[in-house]
Amino acid sequence: MMKILCKFGLVWLFVALCAACDDHETPQDVVMQKGLPLSGSQEFPAKQTQATGWADVSYNKTTHMLTFTLNWANLTDVPTGAHIHGTAARGSNAGIKFDFFAAVPRxxxxxxxxxxxxxxTSLNESDLLNGLYYFNIHTSVNPGGEIRGQIEFYDQPHVVVKKGIPLTGLQQVPPVSTVSWGTVDVMYNKSTHLLSYFIKWQDLTATPTGAHIHGTATRGANAGIQHDFFTNFPKTRSGEYSNSVMVDGVKIKEAELLNGLYYFNIHNIIHPAGEIRGQIEF
Known part of the structure; x- marks a missing residue:
């Protein structure tokens, strides 16, 4: 019996040591984000391109090293520039902070x-963790940048994220019968008070005549415009768009935002009150 207990004790000791090793191999001071999208729609203004890409990023708060892998496909031409830019939120541009073009495959x-x-100096930790830098790949066809990807770390206590919020005609008040649909990814940073969003839509019955955030209103109720982002919004029946807005406590308030009292709405001439709508709910 003692031999059996000793064997079980050794087994549990081995398991505990392995668990301790795993904890040691996953430092608590490292933040990671995989699959950050790179697209022409994130450029400002948005670019029409078939090119796509994604980035995996990792930041070590002890060594202060940002490590990244970029993947891209179907650029209109070979890269003529590749950089990290900042500081800028979605929907705005900024200068080069790190030029890594020399080693990028052509x-x-x-x-x-x-x-x-x-x-x-060039890169600041607070700005990095608050999503204020972005990758940009340039080409001769799009010298200002063909695909861009915001560097965002979602698993942080001051960040709330919701992906795939549906945009549908049934959420309109009154409901709209339409084959059009869309989705919105939203991220709210409680430190910077920035609401960032990435919106996609398909098969509108006509080109957009308006695109806004409305509030305050629950599902089943309407409200006025609080953020008008139509100026640079692509005037296409299907498309993508990325931007951000300050939750300033006046037009958009944090408590109401986190309680689901704002919504996206895309309008057109056939449905002037809105064809598809999506409630912002975290």
Missing amino acids: TTTGSYSSSVPVDG
């Missing part, structure tokens, strides 16, 4: 990995 489809110190 291919329309490719991959590249590198690291950069977050030194407090």
